[in-house]
Amino acid sequence: MNNNLFKLAIGLYLLCLLVISSCEEAAIPIEQDNTPVIVDTVSFPVIKTTSYQIPPVLGNAEHLYFGEKDGFKYLYNFEKIKDNPAMHLRTPKTDKNLPVIVRENDIVSLMEEPIKNPITNEIEGERDHAILEMLYATGLRLSELLSINICDIDRKSELVKVMGKGGKERIVPIGKVALNSIESYLKKLGKSIRSSYEDPLFVNKKGKRLPKRTLQERIRKYLEATMGGGTAHTLRHTFATHLVNSGADILTVKELLGHSSLSSTQHYTRLNLEKIKKVYQEKHPHGK
Numbered sequence: 001m002n003n004n005l006f007k008l009a010i011g012l013y014l015l016c017l018l019v020i021s022s023c024e025e026a027a028i029p030i031e032q033d034n035t036p037v038i039v040d041t042v043s044f045p046v047i048k049t050t051s052y053q054i055p056p057v058l059g060n061a062e063h064l065y066f067g068e069k070d071g072f073k074y075l076y077n078f079e080k081i082k083d084n085p086a087m088h089l090r091t092p093k094t095d096k097n098l099p100v101i102v103r104e105n106d107i108v109s110l111m112e113e114p115i116k117n118p119i120t121n122e123i124e125g126e127r128d129h130a131i132l133e134m135l136y137a138t139g140l141r142l143s144e145l146l147s148i149n150i151c152d153i154d155r156k157s158e159l160v161k162v163m164g165k166g167g168k169e170r171i172v173p174i175g176k177v178a179l180n181s182i183e184s185y186l187k188k189l190g191k192s193i194r195s196s197y198e199d200p201l202f203v204n205k206k207g208k209r210l211p212k213r214t215l216q217e218r219i220r221k222y223l224e225a226t227m228g229g230g231t232a233h234t235l236r237h238t239f240a241t242h243l244v245n246s247g248a249d250i251l252t253v254k255e256l257l258g259h260s261s262l263s264s265t266q267h268y269t270r271l272n273l274e275k276i277k278k279v280y281q282e283k284h285p286h287g288k
Contacts, residue, residue: 099233099234099237100229100230100234100237101234101237101238101241101242102136102223102226102227102230102234102235102238103227104242106226106227107136107238109226110132110222110223110226110227111129111132111133111136112129113222113225113226114126114127114128114129114132114222115129117225119218119221122188123185123188123189124205126181126184126185126188127185127202127203127210128218128219128222129181129184129185130178130181130182130184130185130202131145131202131215131219132219132222132235133177133178133181133182134174134178134181134182135219135232135235135236135239136178136235136238136239137174137175137177137178137239138160138162138172138173138174138178138239138256139172139235139236139239139240139243139256139257140162140172140236141164141165141233141236141258142212142215142216142232142233143212144162144163144164144258145202146200146202146209146210146212146215147162147163148160148161148162148200148201148202149197149198149199149200149201150186150191150193150194150197150198150199150200150201151194151195151196151197151198152201153174153179153182153193153201154195155179155183155193158173158174158175158176158179159171159172159173159174160172160173160174162258164258165258165260166260168258170255170258172256173256179193182201189203202215215232216231216232219231219232219235220232236257237268239256239257240253240256240257240265240268241268243256243268244268244269250262250265250266250268250269253265253268
């Protein structure tokens with residue numbers, strides 16, 4: 001089933017739920033002979049308030065909104081109804097909370113976890129440590145990190161070549177801490193950071209490029225052990241948030257993250273109340 005058909009199916013299903021719930025409230029039997037009464041009952045005021053309940057499995061109010069829009073649009077286009085009341089609905093506003101990040105005082109514990117408590121063996125612990133350091137140092141997406149070959153790293157210039165979304169190549173700086181951890185890991189494999197090595201940087205025990213799902217699960221375990229939870233993307237959010245909180249301008253962060261649009265980066269500028277209060281007290285003449 002393609003995406004449009006899936007959206008249509010969900011929309012019609014939600015529309016059916018609306019009809020059923022409205023008819024139950026009005027004690028109207030759902031029969032073909034009652035169609036005019038049902039249409040009058042399930043009218044614009046009911047849709048406008050969207051006060052009825054839907055099963056939690058279907059999602060939130062935003063899903064319900066788009067389901068109604070698609071369902072009524074279908075009925076209107078095929079002349080099953082004379083008017084489309086959902087065309088007057090406004091898109092519901094949804095809260096976009098900042099993602100979970102690793103606090104700065106928890107970073108050391110997270111980075112040490114693969115060394116102190118490796119999931120499998122010492123070599124893979126060194127590898128996972130290098131991965132965590134690199135994710136935090138560069139803010140790379142997991143797919144970008146796993147596509148890196150050894151020759152993509154320039155040790156002298158402290159830069160790494162990355163293939164981002166849409167096949168867009170970019171050059172990202174990488175700090176000495178991450179480089180040292182990579183060098184330590186490669187040494188265990190009998191390799192080093194050299195331009196002549198075209199092998200994958202991070203490999204499994206068979207020497208093949210490390211699978212994304214395997215790494216996702218391992219990072220999840222390290223985050224669970226040190227801060228109670230998180231995903232591989234948590235380190236990307238942490239990278240960006242720590243940069244912004246330390247005074248980095250938003251355009252630089254955008255380029256480092258490889259975002260094509262500034263709007264994707266802007267939510268990292270939402271500072272917490274304590275930071276806003278601190279800046280106000282330090283910068284405003286009468287703030288103290």
